[in-house]
Amino acid sequence: MVYPGAVHSRFEHSLGVYWLANEAVHKLKTHQGMELGIDSFDIQTVKLAGLLHDIGHGPLSHLFEREFLPQVRKGFDWSHEQMSVDMIDHIVDERHIDIDSGTIKKVKEMILASSKFALTKSSREKQFLYDIVANGRNGIDVDKFDYIIRDSRACALGCNFQFQRLMETMRVLGDEICYRAKDYLTIHKLFATRADLHRTVYTHAKVKAIELMVVDALVKANDYLQIASHIEHPSQYWKLDDTILKIIETAPDPELKESRDLILRVRRRDLYQFCNEYAVPRDKIEHFKDVTAHDIVCSQKSSSERLNEEDVAVSNVRIDLTRGRHNPLERFVKMGL
Helix, strand or coil, X not given: CCCCCCCCCHHHHHHHHHHHHHHHHHHHHHHHHHHHCCCHHHHHHHHHHHHHCCCCCCCCCHHHHHHHHHHHCCCCCCCHHHHHHXXXXXXXXXXXXXXXXXXXXXXXXXXXXXXXXXXXXXXXXCHHHHHCCCCCCCCCCHHHHHHHHHHHHHCCCCCCCCHHHHHHHCEEECCEEECCHHHHHHHHHHHHHHHHHHHHHHCCHHHHHHHHHHHHHHHHHHHHHCCHHHHHCHHHHCCCCCCHHHHHHHCCCHHHHHHHHXXXXXXXXXXXXXXXXXXXXXXXHHHCCCCCHHHXXXXXXXXXXXXXXXXXXXXXXXXXXXXXXXXXXXXXHHHHC
């Protein structure tokens, strides 16, 4: 609705990451195959990790995980990475897929490599393979390569980042994928383009308005449809996808009226109105607390019309280069020099 060309899905992204993961591991094998001992098992696991890394995403992806679940399952520890691992086990068991258990184990470890569930580095063999799909060390991975270029092109924003340059020249040193010092600007473009996408696309005022309305619709429908309960087991979770919005929109049930009305408002572009934004100064970010609807309501000056908390929706957004206030290229430069 905001960027009409951006109609791609997780399916296309997963295929893209699969292809890029295959390209990356073959590049390393071509240049350092004998030295690193890259074999067919390594290639297969990296490719599968790329294909399946996002299989645990819920409907509407990050919105489900970061906005919806925290409201209906407060304090519940859940991540799409861990669900991806659970879904792999479920699919293999349910479909009786004949695949080596060692392969599945390593694929799951690679998917979790950048999450809090990752194995300690000392317990991994060929650590550099874990950097290809989900790089928890410096954030340079083929997952970003794909979605940054794919999203930029789909939104007609253009993209100066060229992953091919990095893929051709990357080498493994000390069991870690490294890049030439002269590729500093190319890598900076990777992180800068990602930040630009967050500023111009992912946190666009209209995009956020739609997201907030969809989350409200899901929250209001949750008790009746038991949406959140699907995360408890993969056998139910796989049934939950973006069609949940169409189910709500077309259902005649009176219990879903509020949710249905919100979705219809989105269809009509009768969106929540954007009021204001505040950019926190850099020197205050560290100690700045998230603003809440309660804070907004309490800051009202005397007026004949008063806002209630349910009239206000607040979105707190942090945009950086993936490492908070730290420059992710600092470590890269030290290695390159």
